[in-house]
Amino acid sequence: MIDKLEMFIALSKEKHFGKAAEELGITQPTLSTGIKNLEDQLGVKLVFRGSKFGGLTPEGHSALEWARRIVGDARQLREEMRFTRNGLSGQLRVAVIPTALTWAAQLSARFSEKNPNVRLTLLSRTSIEILSMIENLDVDAGITYLDNEPTGRLSTEPLYRERYMLVCNKASQFYSRDAVGWKELEGERLALLTPENQNRRIINGHFRDAGATPDAWIESDSAVVLVANVERGDWLTILPADIARFLSQGKALRLVPLSGNLRHPTVGLVAPYREPHTPTLQALLRHAAQLAETSD
Structure with missing residues (x-):
């Protein structure tokens, strides 16, 4: 039944039989047959279907919660058994907000040094996407904001608090400044992350707190693109200090602290709440706590 439940989870996420089948690497008729077999086994209709996917029935919504729980438990069982045979091994998938990728690199380096048999996949995603991917079992953990998104039943381990820097080149009037107020940036040509990013x-x-409005001439989901445009044009960008320093190294750019009544949101590791966690996730959470301690 586990494979049928995984089909059901994929269909509920993609809301399209063809796309769900493609994600699973099976044919659409195989997926349709699997969903029908699952409905027969459970004795209820899970999906409204006509010529195309029509959504989940009320019973389908209830079954989806159970499906995620059962598939998650089955994967945890496989992980536990693999651990008893081989120690920590396998694949660990982590989705990361774009501004935390340097912290993800630090965490993955520490983790891999101690656990060389675990392969890591790091994906850049928005905070909303990360929560959805964890819920749908597409990733094992995430690095995201802990203050500004509903984290629900998740285990969390704080890593750091964001502090913002203005990134500018020598042509900017702010290049020699020790600090810049948010109000001063009104009307400036800004390169910022796209609005679906929590950082934006x-x-x-x-800006609203300062009574100003940002004027974003360039928007991107990549901090690399933002800094590259600042280096080569008359734009400015605003980024958290750590990734701003990393991307500005070796470039004729200056980082100027933002002054004023600043909020410093907390970013941390999130994982599905389970007691106990899989050995791999327990190790990752432990390394995250150690990284936060040494970075204070």
């Missing part, structure tokens, strides 16, 4: 919503909030 936080920055917009700072």
Whole structure:
């Protein structure tokens, strides 16, 4: 039944038989047959279907919660058995907000040094996408904001608090400044992350608090793109200090602290709440706590 439940989870996420089948690497008729077999086994209709996917029935929504729980438990069982045979091994998938990728690299380096038989996949995603991917079992953990998104039943381990820097080149009037106020940036040509990123919503909030409006001439989901444009044009960008320093190394750029009534949101590791966690996730959470301690 586990394979049928995984089909059901994929269909509920993709909301399209063809796309769900493609994700699972099976044919659409195989998926349709699997869902029908699951309905027969449970004795209820899970999906409204006509010529295309029509959504989940009320019973389907209830079954989805059980499906996620059962599939998650089955994967944890496999992980536990693999651990008894081989120690920590296998694949660990972590989704990361774009501004935390340097912290993800630090965490993965520490983790891999101690657990060389675990393969890591790091994916850059928005905070909302990360929570959805954890819920749908697409990733094992995430690095995201702990203050500004509903984290629900998740285990969390704080890593750091964001502090913002203005990134500018020598042509900027702010290049020689020791600090810049948010209000001073009104009307400036800014390169910022796209609005679906929580970092952008936080920055917009700072501007609102200062009675100003950001003028984003360039928007991207990549911090690399933002800094590259600052280096080569007359734009400015605002980024958390750690990734700003990393991306500005070796470039004729300056980081200027933002002054004013600043909020410093907490970013941390999140994982599905389970007692106990899989050995791999327990190790990752432990390394996250150690990284936060040494970085204070």
